Amino acid sequence: MQALTFDNVSCTFPARGRARETYTAVRETSLTIADGEFVSLVGPTGCGKSTLLNVAAGLLAPTQGQVHVLGQPLHGLNREAGYLFQADALFPWRTALDNVMAGLEFRGIASELARESATQWLKRVGLEAHAAKYPHELSGGMRKRVALAQTLILEPKLLLMDEPFSALDVQTRQLMENELLNLWSQDVRTVLFVTHDLEEAIALSDRVVVLSAGPGCHPIGEFDIDLPRPRDVQEIGLHPRFVELHAAIWQALKHEVLKAHGLLGA
Numbered sequence: 001m002q003a004l005t006f007d008n009v010s011c012t013f014p015a016r017g018r019a020r021e022t023y024t025a026v027r028e029t030s031l032t033i034a035d036g037e038f039v040s041l042v043g044p045t046g047c048g049k050s051t052l053l054n055v056a057a058g059l060l061a062p063t064q065g066q067v068h069v070l071g072q073p074l075h076g077l078n079r080e081a082g083y084l085f086q087a088d089a090l091f092p093w094r095t096a097l098d099n100v101m102a103g104l105e106f107r108g109i110a111s112e113l114a115r116e117s118a119t120q121w122l123k124r125v126g127l128e129a130h131a132a133k134y135p136h137e138l139s140g141g142m143r144k145r146v147a148l149a150q151t152l153i154l155e156p157k158l159l160l161m162d163e164p165f166s167a168l169d170v171q172t173r174q175l176m177e178n179e180l181l182n183l184w185s186q187d188v189r190t191v192l193f194v195t196h197d198l199e200e201a202i203a204l205s206d207r208v209v210v211l212s213a214g215p216g217c218h219p220i221g222e223f224d225i226d227l228p229r230p231r232d233v234q235e236i237g238l239h240p241r242f243v244e245l246h247a248a249i250w251q252a253l254k255h256e257v258l259k260a261h262g263l264l265g266a
Contacts, residue, residue: 011048011055033192040208045196088135097115101115126179156189158189200233207223
């Protein structure tokens with residue numbers, strides 16, 4: 001079964017400050033993601049990667065085209081998806097444990113059962129000893145672990161991730177990438193991952209989709225990542241095939257990055 005399908009999707013908005021003019025962020029994009037597949041979207045800054053995630057989440061209705069989730073047309077919010085944002089989305093007045101159990105409580109699960117499940121998830125992400133701490137008492141990496149647990153405890157069939165580790169330092173980001181791969185391998189879910197970091201995309205993914213520069217972004221290339229699993233992101237970058245894939249994808253991406261920054265012909 002296909003977990004997520006974009007069928008000829010376009011997203012057009014009124015141009016800011018320009019009466020009767022429009023801006024097309026995404027143009028005629030078709031993309032299919034298989035059940036259990038880990039797919040990364042890469043492209044220049046502002047090319048529409050996050051717009052596609054918002055469409056997949058049901059937060060934004062396409063101007064044209066259709067989205068299907070598990071074979072069914074998407075209307076309204078995508079109840080099968082969990083969304084991990086770039087910025088922290090934890091409740092500052094809740095402890096780590098209370099943050100993780102929040103979604104279950106909102107669904108009407110009894111507090112005792114929600115707390116038991118949240119405790120197990122904190123253990124899975126290595127934060128059982130920090131259950132009583134508030135977000136401001138946790139490091140950036142710890143907060144991301146809490147956010148992962150908070151999302152995965154709801155058992156989404158589709159995980160949408162919008163540059164979730166970009167604000168972390170290099171060492172912490174690599175630790176979080178390995179943590180994500182470990183959790184994903186234990187309970188394979190479909191992942192649509194947005195990143196501007198090509199190394200991150202290759203290290204994590206089954207497939208990397210390159211998007212054109214905006215306006216009117218659309219896929220211009222797809223690359224199967226045939227690197228062995230399980231992977232360690234620190235070590236996989238030394239693999240000869242990693243270097244080959246990086247060179248090939250960069251060739252497809254380079255022109256679009258230069259175009260986005262107005263450097264073509266410079």
